[in-house]
Each structure stands twice: as C-alpha cells, then as structure tokens.
Amino acid sequence: MHILVIGAAGMVGRKLLQRLAKEPEVFGFEVTELTLADAIAPAVPEGLVARRMTVDLSEPGNAEKLIEERPDLIFHLAAVVSGEAEADFEKGYAVNLDGTRALFEAIRREAMREPYCPRLVFASSLAVFGEPFPERIEDDFLTAPLTSYGTQKAITELLLADYTRKGIFDGIGLRLPTICVRPGAPNKAASGFFSNILREPLKGEEAVLPVADSVRHWFASPRAAVGFFVQAARMETARIGPRRSLTMPGLSATVAEEIEALRRVAGEAAVKLIRREPDPVIQKIVEGWPKNFDARRAAALGFAAESSFDDIIRIHLEDEG
Numbered sequence: 001m002h003i004l005v006i007g008a009a010g011m012v013g014r015k016l017l018q019r020l021a022k023e024p025e026v027f028g029f030e031v032t033e034l035t036l037a038d039a040i041a042p043a044v045p046e047g048l049v050a051r052r053m054t055v056d057l058s059e060p061g062n063a064e065k066l067i068e069e070r071p072d073l074i075f076h077l078a079a080v081v082s083g084e085a086e087a088d089f090e091k092g093y094a095v096n097l098d099g100t101r102a103l104f105e106a107i108r109r110e111a112m113r114e115p116y117c118p119r120l121v122f123a124s125s126l127a128v129f130g131e132p133f134p135e136r137i138e139d140d141f142l143t144a145p146l147t148s149y150g151t152q153k154a155i156t157e158l159l160l161a162d163y164t165r166k167g168i169f170d171g172i173g174l175r176l177p178t179i180c181v182r183p184g185a186p187n188k189a190a191s192g193f194f195s196n197i198l199r200e201p202l203k204g205e206e207a208v209l210p211v212a213d214s215v216r217h218w219f220a221s222p223r224a225a226v227g228f229f230v231q232a233a234r235m236e237t238a239r240i241g242p243r244r245s246l247t248m249p250g251l252s253a254t255v256a257e258e259i260e261a262l263r264r265v266a267g268e269a270a271v272k273l274i275r276r277e278p279d280p281v282i283q284k285i286v287e288g289w290p291k292n293f294d295a296r297r298a299a300a301l302g303f304a305a306e307s308s309f310d311d312i313i314r315i316h317l318e319d320e321g
Helices: 011-022 062-067 082-087 089-113 148-165 192-202 222-234 255-266 280-287 296-300 309-320
Strands: 002-006 033-038 051-054 073-076 119-125 170-176 207-209 216-220 245-247 251-254 274-276
Touching: 002 011, 011 033, 011 222, 062 089, 073 089, 073 222, 082 089, 082 148, 082 280, 089 148, 119 148, 119 222, 148 170, 148 245, 170 222, 192 207, 192 255, 192 309, 216 222, 216 309, 222 309, 245 296, 251 255, 251 309, 255 309
Parallel strands: 002 033, 002 073, 033 051, 073 119, 119 170, 170 245, 207 274
Antiparallel strands: 216 251
16 A cells, blocks of 8 residues: 655654554555655654655646555645744645645546545644634534635635545545644744643743633644544545544643643643743634534544543653653
8 A cells, every 4th residue: 555645744744654663554554655745855764665755735746746656545734834824825825725726636637547546634624613613613513714724724625525525535634633732843833832831841941822821722632643644544434424524532621721731740840931921913813713622423433532631741741751
C-alpha cells in the first residue's frame, strides 16, 4: 500500500510518521511505499524509507506530481493556519482552498485515465462552525464559519463529500479539536496560546496569555490526533454515510481549568510564569469559536480522546520530556 502524507513536516504529520515507524502495521496493512510532501523538506523518522517532495500545493502542476504514482491512501494535512489565513486573505485561499481543489482534480483526472479511487483523509477544523452556538454542538449543527480559515475548511468539506459521492475518492474529513499541548515553537495559529501557557512554563519559561481565563474551548492531545488519523485510515468508511466529515471527540475546558491542571501537575512556580497581556484581535477570533461538542457519532465509529487536562499535560511530558 502506497501512502502519501501532504503536510508531512507539520506537527501532526511528524507524529503520525513517528507512530508508523514504531508500529509498522498500525494501519492494518503493509506499507510498501511512502511519499512525504510539504512546502519545506519533511524529515524521515528512523526506521522508515520514504520519498521526499518539497512542493507548494497551490502552484500549478504540483498536485499532479503528487498523484502520478497513484497513492492508495492520502493524508491531506497541509494548511495555512487560522491566524495567518485571517491576516493573509490571498494566501489562505490559495493554499487551503485552491491547492486542495487542485489535489481533488488531479485525482479525478487520474481516475479518468485509468480506474483509481484512493482513500483521502482530510484535516478539517472546528472553525467550520460559527455563532450562535448551543450549549453543546451536536453532529447535525450547521456549518456557518466566521473566519476565512473556517470558510476554506467548510468549502473543502462540501467538495470532499461531493467527490466521494461521485466515486472519485473515498473521503473522510476530521474536524480536529485544538491540539494541546503542541510541541516545538509557537506558530501563527490564533489558538497557539492554549499550548504556549502550558508548554513554556513546563520548561521554566514565561508565556503570554492574550485572552480571559473564562475562555472555553475543545481540546485533544497530539497523541489523540494521531489516533484519529490512524482510525480514519483503517476503518470501514461505508459506516460513515453521506456526511463525510466528523467532529472528533475531545475535552471541553476553560483557560482557568488548563491553568489549574498545570498547577496540579507542575506546581505554583509554573503557573507564575504565565503573563496576562490581553490581545483584542485574538480575543475576537477565539470568541467566535465553538466551546463544547457532543461527538457521539465519531465516538461510535471508534474515535477517542482524553477526558481530563491532567492527562493531556502528562501525555505531553511523556512524549516530549
């Protein structure tokens, strides 16, 4: 089985590959070929053999290059993140929508040449939803995004369902919770502070909190996120039905609850490293995000996440310590 990972240099892509290196049969089949693609050169974990491609998916002809070897399973993880997509309108649409459409079309044209129907697992987002929100968002809640990033993801979800309906590929979209605690350096995602206020204090470094302690959001660990993609790759997709995008399980928590978990795990000294600097732009973006979900549809299909923030922090320490 040939696997293509687009966005392989990103955090989820790297951790997915690390999981594959540790568990070669994790998907339930033998991986005979592996292609890693990203706008920057992706690393190949020890134990894996892979072809690396440095490509910008939004550039003409690059989608065709990715599909010419006819991969059987495609993980589409590449995206301009939320804050950057909001700040740079053209770049967000060029990568998140136009590049993805180019990928879908490259698959369609390849299938016209000779029968071909890969499985395509797409990293979507909770940003497809917009206010006003119920107390808990259920699976049948409408998508009405309030950001450019959310709009790009919502449009792609519709395309994913239609191309799947047409038999062009076997698509499944995963609406990811905010992944926390993200390893590495801060990025341009508006949600980055959720990880920063834990990751930096755990290292003895100061972190900035730009929103109120009362802000509530939906979270899962990087380990859980990798599990989502593994399950999407190996499950029987006929069980999904025509609504091809699923809200992933997670944990609803406030910033205050995050901080209390940090206090329990790492002590008061870590908490004192959080510096409050309100940022109206970030606050406005975050206020338009959903806060709690009833993800029973995904749970019934075998997807699972953590149930406490203490567990999320401990997983970070285990995996990154």
